[in-house]
Amino acid sequence: MFALYAPDRTYLQRVKSSIPSDAVRIATGWWPDFARAAGAADCSIIAVGRLAPGAVVSRLRMLKRRLPAHPVVLVTSSDPDNARLLVALPVEQVVWTSEIEQTLPLAVERALTGGLLQRLAGALEAAGQLPVRVRRALALACRSNPPIRTVSALATAIGCDRRTLWLDWRSTFAVPPFRLEDFLDWILLFHAVGRKVRGRSWAAVAAESNVHRQTLASLAARLMGRRLSELAAGGRADVGRRFEREVVRPLLGNRGLDVPRPS
Numbered sequence: 001m002f003a004l005y006a007p008d009r010t011y012l013q014r015v016k017s018s019i020p021s022d023a024v025r026i027a028t029g030w031w032p033d034f035a036r037a038a039g040a041a042d043c044s045i046i047a048v049g050r051l052a053p054g055a056v057v058s059r060l061r062m063l064k065r066r067l068p069a070h071p072v073v074l075v076t077s078s079d080p081d082n083a084r085l086l087v088a089l090p091v092e093q094v095v096w097t098s099e100i101e102q103t104l105p106l107a108v109e110r111a112l113t114g115g116l117l118q119r120l121a122g123a124l125e126a127a128g129q130l131p132v133r134v135r136r137a138l139a140l141a142c143r144s145n146p147p148i149r150t151v152s153a154l155a156t157a158i159g160c161d162r163r164t165l166w167l168d169w170r171s172t173f174a175v176p177p178f179r180l181e182d183f184l185d186w187i188l189l190f191h192a193v194g195r196k197v198r199g200r201s202w203a204a205v206a207a208e209s210n211v212h213r214q215t216l217a218s219l220a221a222r223l224m225g226r227r228l229s230e231l232a233a234g235g236r237a238d239v240g241r242r243f244e245r246e247v248v249r250p251l252l253g254n255r256g257l258d259v260p261r262p263s
Contacts, residue, residue, distance in 0.1 A: 001025045002108075003041035005034040011047035011075060011097060018104040019045075031059055038063060038070060043112050045104075047075035049097060051085045064090040069122060071115030073107050075100060105197045113194030113236060117142040117187070123252055130251070131168040133160060138183060138251070146209045147188045151180045177250035182223075186247050189219045193231060193239045202228050 002019065006012035007029035016024055026037035038044045044063075048056050064072065071092045076082050078096040086094060092114055093107035121142035125135050136158045141148050148154050155165040169180050188209060195205045206213045213228075220231045224242060231239065 001041050003034055003037040003044045004047070005029070005031065005044070006047040006075075008047070008049060011049065011100070014097075014100045015045060015047050015075060015104065018101050019108060035059070035063055035066075038067060041070075043071045043073065043108060043115065045073045045075060045108070046091075047097075049077045050079075051076055051082050051089075057085055057089065060089060060091070069115060069119045071111035071118075073104070073111050075104065106195065106200065109194045109197055109236060113191060114145070116240065117190070120248065127252055129253075130172055133158060133165060133168045134172060137165055137180075141184055141187055145191070147191050148184060149188070149211070151184070154180070154184065178247065183247060185219050186223060186243055189216065189223055190236070190239055190243055192216050192219075194236045196232050196235075202232075 002024050004012070004015060004024050004027045006015055006027065012027060012029075016027065026034060026041070028034050028037075034044070046056065046060065051057050060072070060074075064070070068090075072090075073093045073095060074086075074089065074091040075095045075097060076086075078098065092111040095104050095107045121139040124130070124138045124142065127135060130138075137154050140157055141154055144157075148157065151165065152162045155162045158165070166180065169176060188211065191209055192202075192205050195208060196202065202216060203213045206216050217228050220226050220228050224231060224239065226234075
């Protein structure tokens with residue numbers, strides 16, 4: 001579900017026509033209503049042509065302080081004044097008003113995917129049952145874009161060698177539920193499916209993550225038991241449910257992590 005703030009009805013209609021109509025539960029030009037709705041939404045979209053420092057900008061900063069992991073897509077005009085304000089704005093994706101129809105669907109999927117991985121990173125950092133190095137490594141893997149592809153690269157990124165990280169991982173479980181390599185593969189697949197929108201090829205998606213299309217095809221077959229064409233049909237939510245069941249819950253316990261609903 002999306003919370004949409006669009007005081008200009010021109011942008012309101014264009015945004016609504018670019019995402020599934022049944023996914024927009026709140027479409028309003030009244031900020032207090034929108035801010036309340038954002039807390040229950042998977043993602044928020046703010047569509048304003050001009051950014052005013054004392055109005056939308058300050059309200060947006062307050063919203064992100066209250067909901068730091070909540071993904072926000074900002075739709076605004078491409079002009080010098082807006083560009084200066086965007087530098088310090090805490091939003092996950094920016095879409096120009098001249099490109100709503102072409103770029104908004106992909107921006108929304110990227111924001112949703114990133115939002116879930118940010119929440120997972122925070123939950124892993126707070127998971128006291130995991131060794132500190134394992135927590136740091138897994139959280140970094142969630143936040144990295146493009147995704148980190150090898151355990152050696154992940155270990156280097158947190159300042160240790162591969163064997164040290166592997167020993168910490170093995171000490172966490174009597175029988176590890178999956179390999180560290182598998183965790184990185186799941187993150188890559190989740191990133192990829194969040195970038196596969198209508199009209200965009202799997203080859204383009206793979207290139208964005210610095211891998212080959214066949215790598216994604218192999219991961220889809222091994223982790224999901226599906227071809228890429230079948231994976232596209234289920235989308236991010238389908239992969240997210242399996243990811244939560246097979247990866248998140250073994251790490252975090254029964255509380256798991258809420259996966260965004262289909263949109």
